Amino acid sequence: MWNQTTEKAIIRKEKHLEEEEEPSEDEEVIYKIEVPANRYDLLCLEGLSQALRIFNGLDPIPTYTVANISKESMLRMHVKPETSQIRPYVVCAVLRGVKFDEARYNSFIELQDRLHQNICRRRTLVAIGTHDVDTIKGPFTYEALPPKNINFVPLKQTRSFSADALMEHYKKDLILKKFLHIIEDSPVYPVIYDCNRTVLSLPPIINGAHSAITLQTKNVFIECTATDLTKANIVLNTMVTMFSMYCERKFEVEPVEVTYTDGRSYVSPDLSLYQMVVPLSYITTIVGVSLPAYEVARQLNKMQLPAKHSLSEKNETSFTVSVPPTRSDILHPCDVAEDVAIAYGYNEILKITIPSLKPQSLNQFKDLIRTEIAMVGYTEVLTYILCSSKEISTMLNREDDKTAAINGNPRTADFEVVRTTLMPGLLKTVGHNKDHPKPIRCELTYSDDFEKCSSAAWLIFEVCDVVRLDEKKDVGASNHCKLAALHCGATSGFEVPTCNLLILLRPLCVIIEIVIADTGLVDRIMELNGAPFVSPGDNMGYYIESSKEPEYLAGRQASIIYKGEKIGTFGIVHPQVLRNFDIPDPCSFVEINVEKFL
Template identity: 70%
Template structure:
């Protein structure tokens, strides 16, 4: 199989093999087709990663070439048809085909289509759409040529190995597979299929601890052999027993020691694994502190609210007089509603919306929330991190700034943090701040052990107007996790 450089524009990889002396009957033939369909739906991801083509080798002449050509340059008779089509005509023809129309999008917008020819320029297939009628497999087929074109070489190898290992059992010489050399335009050559054995070492202690049993090495090797994994055990100089596992090409699902452990558990029998009672659970320190703060604030006459963790971009920034620095908020892709465009970076929008929707409620309104916000964080593997925060608001005839200040003092007293002068890192202190959501000169930062953990102050009239709140309000927000 010779691969032309143009294939890199569409489906750059191809792997091949030949099965000689295959004996088909109706059951085996149907199984052969069903296996390809199952692989196409699963590991091939509906032919986007890999497409399988199987052909009657006796109707073809090697060597083969894998090319990528303009659709108008490709002409052949497709499978189950009687006349020749150009590739672009074929795309229109199959738009009404219930089975094949769902695969057309993979290549129809490409300027070139992948195609495989034999030595006589007979088309074998137009992957991933359809094979040619010339090389169609029948019950009389004896020699089968298998080609898998792909965008993912690893998946292509697995698919080819799966097909040849399963159906080489029906060859005249059982389990004999004829390899095919694939030559790329840069001169690199590869022999497929690659049926090499993968060796893995798994500590016996890991298997026993993960399953919750105490099996001997001999028992483990016996169980693994039942699962088609050849295994032996060895003992190292420090008396650590290791299970040496040989993974055959039929077990592409075995990638990690945990897969070996799972096979041992399956062979041993899940019902035979002793049941264990879990140790009594203890609350996480963060949750325990959050509950403590909730109770304390509730006893100070505040009512807890639970607001949505998602909000609109305007509520999170513009309505709070804040600027979006593009490096803080976690934005939702394709939001279904303008009300849920991003993950909140503050508890303030939800609490102010609550007051705005209940502005006719008798005053004063005293509410609080303990909940998570999310911020972008490059140090995390998911790119963002959650942060537990506390927020409380007072709304009445006056701003109630002294009440919010008193609430801050009470929370710190419960935490066990004394009020200290600025610069003293043994407790907490406050200093003036310049946050746009508060009135200038009527706000402060909360400093705990040298770090700013939050702010409080009188909410700016513009912010109140944005949320349709007619009465003055004071607000506090601090990060609970900073207490640890």
């Protein structure tokens, strides 16, 4: 998307000037172009102009190649094991015979800055270093050393600094001080040396002055250090594909071998195409326009996605789409369909009236459950789907079963994994509110004369998803909708959840004989689903059986079996679990997988 403006209008808007206040800038027309956040190839003028020329049929789609040289003649980067403490990955490449002028040089620097702000997440994930390869000598080493052991002359400086002194120096720098926090608290700093122990860079802070590139530089060495190898490869590919057009051998990049002390090695960059098969019917359905195969292929070529169509044995047309290294945003067939729509033109697609939509059956069921539980006096809470790993393991007296999806970049220890149970969230809610007065609830508690009495207690519930690792899913994990409810009060016991929370135990022979109330929570849920209470072993309804879950008190817990499958548990929460969550009063808890009813 683009719009036309002028430098004067931009200055007036930025400085909030009135119409009569004229800025000094001229009225030269400027085009402002909005670039999608995932189109890293459009972050520089080279990529943008190339994309426009290909779109308009003025240029063919370039073929990027890796120079065919032997491993013996390749430059090498040796990675020391200490780097695993701070930035474990590095990828490299060389551009040979580059012809810089002032505009190209400035664009080269600006692309690095834009990538640092975008995919590199302000250099926390990836940091780019560029060097004049004629001023240094391989093989190179990527190390992690104590800051006092690193000494070099940084870019735009004239004297040598130790790394710790350099950090103090840059605390006054308006630009670089924003990146110091990434490594300043680490006992070791990452550093790249050549074979003469000349420092190339102190990533992600600054490059060395010795290897600085200039307008006269002909051969450029690019290194990307990272905490995320996938993003490092994307960044490196973007840099080399955009500026290999200025190389003596156009669109050719020289590879570098990266080796680790444990024997691992790889060659970067990887500029190979990968193939994606997309049915024509899928594309036309998504886009909403019936297009012939040749027209879809033409639109994809405009978007730099070479495509060939073929017929299957079932006489169905499919496209084999070749995804180039510049299009890291193409991850799924829906991305291919989106590019067809963009190339065809959104304004050319016939607008249709969206039919009235109906909520999914699971959502309808969840709303019904919420209403029924609220009607018997429970308050709904919404807790974080992320939690610490210990909250779903040791704090619940459980062993870590390795089924939790791990957050790769948690901001705090409280958000390390995706929860596998709703119990920690409800227990934390009570623990955080224990100093507040408990609400007065009219609970059904049965004494010898069956009189109703009221007491103060927390009655809370949640209906939400938990996540577990699942190799059968394309994303590696699956969601499960669960209902959990908690009763916390001075009289909480096994008879309370049965009469007040879990009254689904009609012939309770495991623990205690109880008179069944008509307002039982799980009884209501089972009744809503037409699930009768049956004898153990009968698969036509539900029944309970004793269980041995570590988060519950032994002998005061049970499993809920529905149509022969375990769908939940309930019982009195173990005292140690209550202490772990700093809860002084006894609690009863139930958790059920509600998807099993659909």
